[in-house]
Amino acid sequence: MEQAVVGYAGEKDAVLKRLRRVEGQVRGLQRMVEEDAYCIDVLTQVSAATKALQAVALSLLEDHLSHCVAHAAAEGGDVADAKIREASAAIARLVRS
Amino acid sequence: MEQAVVGYAGEKDAVLKRLRRVEGQVRGLQRMVEEDAYCIDVLTQVSAATKALQAVALSLLEDHLSHCVAHAAAEGGDVADAKIREASAAIARLVRS
Amino acid sequence: MEQAVVGYAGEKDAVLKRLRRVEGQVRGLQRMVEEDAYCIDVLTQVSAATKALQAVALSLLEDHLSHCVAHAAAEGGDVADAKIREASAAIARLVRS
Amino acid sequence: MEQAVVGYAGEKDAVLKRLRRVEGQVRGLQRMVEEDAYCIDVLTQVSAATKALQAVALSLLEDHLSHCVAHAAAEGGDVADAKIREASAAIARLVRS
Numbered sequence: 258m259e260q261a262v263v264g265y266a267g268e269k270d271a272v273l274k275r276l277r278r279v280e281g282q283v284r285g286l287q288r289m290v291e292e293d294a295y296c297i298d299v300l301t302q303v304s305a306a307t308k309a310l311q312a313v314a315l316s317l318l319e320d321h322l323s324h325c326v327a328h329a330a331a332e333g334g335d336v337a338d339a340k341i342r343e344a345s346a347a348i349a350r351l352v353r354s
Numbered sequence: 355m356e357q358a359v360v361g362y363a364g365e366k367d368a369v370l371k372r373l374r375r376v377e378g379q380v381r382g383l384q385r386m387v388e389e390d391a392y393c394i395d396v397l398t399q400v401s402a403a404t405k406a407l408q409a410v411a412l413s414l415l416e417d418h419l420s421h422c423v424a425h426a427a428a429e430g431g432d433v434a435d436a437k438i439r440e441a442s443a444a445i446a447r448l449v450r451s
Numbered sequence: 452m453e454q455a456v457v458g459y460a461g462e463k464d465a466v467l468k469r470l471r472r473v474e475g476q477v478r479g480l481q482r483m484v485e486e487d488a489y490c491i492d493v494l495t496q497v498s499a500a501t502k503a504l505q506a507v508a509l510s511l512l513e514d515h516l517s518h519c520v521a522h523a524a525a526e527g528g529d530v531a532d533a534k535i536r537e538a539s540a541a542i543a544r545l546v547r548s
Numbered sequence: 549m550e551q552a553v554v555g556y557a558g559e560k561d562a563v564l565k566r567l568r569r570v571e572g573q574v575r576g577l578q579r580m581v582e583e584d585a586y587c588i589d590v591l592t593q594v595s596a597a598t599k600a601l602q603a604v605a606l607s608l609l610e611d612h613l614s615h616c617v618a619h620a621a622a623e624g625g626d627v628a629d630a631k632i633r634e635a636s637a638a639i640a641r642l643v644r645s
Contacts, residue, residue, distance in 0.1 A: 263488070264490040265484070265490060269484060269485075269487075272484050273484055273485065276477060276480050276481045276484065279477050280477045280478060280481070283470060283473050283477055283504075284474060286507075287467055287470045287474070290459070290463060290466050290467055290470065291463075291467065293457045293460070293463075294457070296457055296458040296459060296511055296512075296515035296519060297537055297541050299459075300508055300511055300512060300515070300545070301541065301544065303507055303508040303511070303545075304508070304541075304545055305548075307501055307504045307505060307508070310477075310500055311449055311450070311501060311548070313480075313497055314449070314494055314498070315442070315445065315446050315449060317490055317493055317494055318442065318445060318494060319438070319439075321490035321491065321494070322423070322438045322442060325490060326419070326423075326427070327430075327434060327438060330423070330425075330427035330428055331427055337424060341419045341420050341424060342416070343491055344419065344491070345412070345415065345419060347491050347494045348415060350494070350495065350498040351449050351494065351501075352412060352448050353408070353644070354498040354499075354501045361587040362581070362587060362590075363584070366581060366582075366584075370578055370581055373574060373577050373578045373581065374578065377571060377574045380571045380574055380601075383567050383604075384564055384567045384568065384571070387560060387563050387564055387567065388560075388564065390557070390560075392554060393555040393556060393608055393612035394634055394638050396556075397605055397608055397609060397612070397638045397642070398638065398641065400601055400604055400605040400608070400642075401641040401642055401645040402645075403601055404598055404601045404605070404642075404645045405645045407574075407597055408598060408645070410577075410594055411591055411594040411595070411598070414587055414590055414591055414594070415591060418587035418591070422587060440588055444591045444592065444595075447591070448591070448594075448598075450547070451599045451602070505643055505644070508643070509640050512639060513632070513633070516613075516617070516632045517629070517632050520613070520617075520621070521621040521624075521628060521632060522621075524618040524619075524622055525621055525622050532614070535613045535614050536610070538613060539606070539610040539613060542639055543606050545639075546602055546605070546606060546643055547602070
């Protein structure tokens, strides 16, 4: 069943590994705050976690374009247009977040 | 000659109009600074100009996906892969700028 | 001992609560990926987690300006200058992340 | 008259020079679009102009913190609180733009 194959299927372990690392960063942030770490040091780690999340997003997006969008574009028609509008909206959310 | 048709061909006037508006915003910023406008008011206008530039980028990107990338994906093969990698790199630059 | 008082001291519980919620979002993302959720749905949640992290950063920064920086500025001199340069560098990292 | 001194007073020429360079970049973008430059090349230049605008904002913000906010903080009281809230709101607009 083709629908069930997600764009990141081939990268699932890598994506999960990255997300677990981000989870570790966010838990590290909680420890820093509990131990009254200096504000600027906490902010530096927040920036690092934010960048790590963006990297996850960019890799998911590339997988999505390479598979789902490329597939739909090859079929053409309304489905292709809808997929591209949907991807563009997701890119806009990323750029604005 | 198909190569010469850029993704934003159908939107050229709209893109130019948006860019001229951004130019107007940047000239307005120069006037504000010349007239010693309050820092925060200048910053608010810089944020507005930045958002306007991002909107231009997002519309160019959607046009690019709809035309150049969709076209290449329909052809498939190495050209399609290269186009998607190139678009992904442009998206990464946008997200990080 | 003045050094030990961090800018977010009065907001510590609120900051921890927000960070635990971000941790929950990142764990939710892992579940989505494990269950092969649709790429765009995963991306939407990554954007939400990124925004939540930025909101933590902005609140920490406001606390830092209100306490540590305001305190240093009231003292004046080199310490004040150093605190403002340090805060500006943290803001730049946030804007670019 | 103290009110008339803006935070970037000592940097006015440098700020104007940067803004004129951004104006040049935006005019260059118009030329690129008029000449049907390749979408990705246009996007690369939009990212560069966006980064240049952000750099203007970060330098204005540092000047503002060093002068207006530091001044108000030294005075203390409600004016100091209001200046810090105002600066924090401007930082939030920047981070989100």
